[in-house]
Amino acid sequence: MAEYAVAEHALIACHDCDLLFRKPRLQPGQKACCPRCGAVLFRRKRSGLDQSLALAFTSLVLFMLANAYPLLRMNIAGRVQEGSLLTGIEELYSQGYWEISALVFVVTFLAPLAKLLCLFYVLLPLRLFGRRAPKAVLVFRWTELLSPWAMTEVFMLGILVAVVKLADLAALTPGIALYSFASLMVSMAAGDAMLDEHEVWDRLEAAGD
Numbered sequence: 001m002a003e004y005a006v007a008e009h010a011l012i013a014c015h016d017c018d019l020l021f022r023k024p025r026l027q028p029g030q031k032a033c034c035p036r037c038g039a040v041l042f043r044r045k046r047s048g049l050d051q052s053l054a055l056a057f058t059s060l061v062l063f064m065l066a067n068a069y070p071l072l073r074m075n076i077a078g079r080v081q082e083g084s085l086l087t088g089i090e091e092l093y094s095q096g097y098w099e100i101s102a103l104v105f106v107v108t109f110l111a112p113l114a115k116l117l118c119l120f121y122v123l124l125p126l127r128l129f130g131r132r133a134p135k136a137v138l139v140f141r142w143t144e145l146l147s148p149w150a151m152t153e154v155f156m157l158g159i160l161v162a163v164v165k166l167a168d169l170a171a172l173t174p175g176i177a178l179y180s181f182a183s184l185m186v187s188m189a190a191g192d193a194m195l196d197e198h199e200v201w202d203r204l205e206a207a208g209d
């Protein structure tokens, strides 16, 4: 998996001095520097598509667990209530905070799910068949656009603040979804760090439809 084709006509420009040259083929862990000004143009990460796909699959399983099970169980003076991510969004909506519920739905549910599905759509055919799926270039662009909107870590921080504030009022028991959500945050961050966009773009350019 270390080697992959680079399109023959691929040219890149230095970000600092605009020098144009043919894109070099790098080994994992190597970096390309501009021959004129020495600026680092791009690096090849040590990880490959296998690691990115494995992390995307892990994230998808954790995402399903995080949404299928309750986040927290609250016991307030004998009254037990369980809440999940989606029931929380519904609750916000029913209380009239439709803007906040829409925002929470987008950044904690829609964007992470869409990002993971887009990654699978682009990476799986490249890895398994060396081919690009229809409109894969467009879909990979969406994946990059969706990344800033998938804010699992902000949501996790919100849950922790709520837990600390509620701890004096009610007995709280963390649910499976809370652990899944915390793990999802780590696996999505690891997936972002491992994904080598340059490699994916090179493969997309070189692969046939």
Ligand SMILES: [Zn+2]
Residues within 6 Å of the ligand: 014, 015, 016, 017, 018, 019, 034, 035, 036, 037, 038, 039
């Ligand atoms: Zn330069």
